[in-house]
Amino acid sequence: DAGITQSPRHKVTETGTPVTLRCHQTENHRYMYWYRQDPGHGLRLIHYSYGVKDTDKGEVSDGYSVSRSKTEDFLLTLESATSSQTSVYFCAIRKLGANTEAFFGQGTRLTVV
Amino acid sequence: GNSVTQMEGPVTLSEEAFLTINCTYTATGYPSLFWYVQYPGEGLQLLLKATKADDKGSNKGFEATYRKETTSFHLEKGSVQVSDSAVYFCALGSFSGNTGKLIFGQGTTLQVKP
Numbered sequence: 410d411a412g413i414t415q416s417p418r419h420k421v422t423e424t425g426t427p428v429t430l431r432c433h434q435t436e437n438h439r440y441m442y443w444y445r446q447d448p449g450h451g452l453r454l455i456h457y458s459y460g461v462k463d464t465d466k467g468e469v470s471d472g473y474s475v476s477r478s479k480t481e482d483f484l485l486t487l488e489s490a491t492s493s494q495t496s497v498y499f500c501a502i503r504k505l506g507a508n509t510e511a512f513f514g515q516g517t518r519l520t521v522v
Numbered sequence: 523g524n525s526v527t528q529m530e531g532p533v534t535l536s537e538e539a540f541l542t543i544n545c546t547y548t549a550t551g552y553p554s555l556f557w558y559v560q561y562p563g564e565g566l567q568l569l570l571k572a573t574k575a576d577d578k579g580s581n582k583g584f585e586a587t588y589r590k591e592t593t594s595f596h597l598e599k600g601s602v603q604v605s606d607s608a609v610y611f612c613a614l615g616s617f618s619g620n621t622g623k624l625i626f627g628q629g630t631t632l633q634v635k636p
Contacts (some may be wrong), residue, residue, distance in 0.1 A: 422629035434579075439622075440622045440624075442624060444626070448551075449628070450628065451528075451626055451628035451629040452566070452611060452629065453546055453622065454578075454624070454625065457622075457623065457624075459622055467623075477570065493535075499566070501566075501624070502562035503622060503624065505622075508554045508571070508573040508615075509550070509567045510556060510571055510615075511556075511566075511568075511615075511624055511634060512568075513558075513566040513615075514563055514565055515564065515565050516564075
């Protein structure tokens with residue numbers, strides 16, 4: 410299995426509180442991604458990173474921020490959680506190259522009450 | 523922008539039936555195409571991939587051919603098993619400069635009945 414770990418695996422939080430999800434890799438891959446998975450929407454890209462301190466927005470980035478201060482960690486922060494952000498969040502890593510595949514973490518189930 | 527469209531599910535088949543899950547894409551340049559599978563309670567894992575036009579990816583009896591003329595990458599399997607029940611995602615990987623977006627379709631749930 411690719412060395413990718415998400416934490417926490419489950420979290421319940423209250424509306425309006427900040428939440429940070431962590432993705433940690435031991436593969437030294439260049440690219441890291443955050444997706445959310447919701448019924449009827451499949452997997453939607455929130456943010457991704459193509460290097461340390463290099464990030465870009467995906468299709469559903471509103472309400473989320475990210476940081477990547479070192480290669481192995483990619484943090485996703487919900488500045489002020491809302492019920493619409495209840496979802497399963499997946500981190501993925503991918504090494505440099507046009508044809509390389511991504512490896513996924515086990516997911517974080519976040520519930521905002 | 524780039525996008526991927528999959529057929530809507532769920533797809534329900536009997537064991538040993540033939541499977542097709544349609545996937546079409548919109549992209550500039552020459553993307554790579556992937557099929558991922560997600561079993562209940564797990565993350566996604568790569569099923570197969572194709573990196574250029576007319577390439578055929580295959581794995582575990584599944585196949586998909588990269589068709590540039592129809593912008594399609596349909597997933598097929600000749601005889602499905604109950605253990606193939608899962609959600610299947612078509613994905614497109616492209617590069618622009620240093621970035622590397624990976625875009626997924628909506629996912630198609632497959633249920634195989636004994």
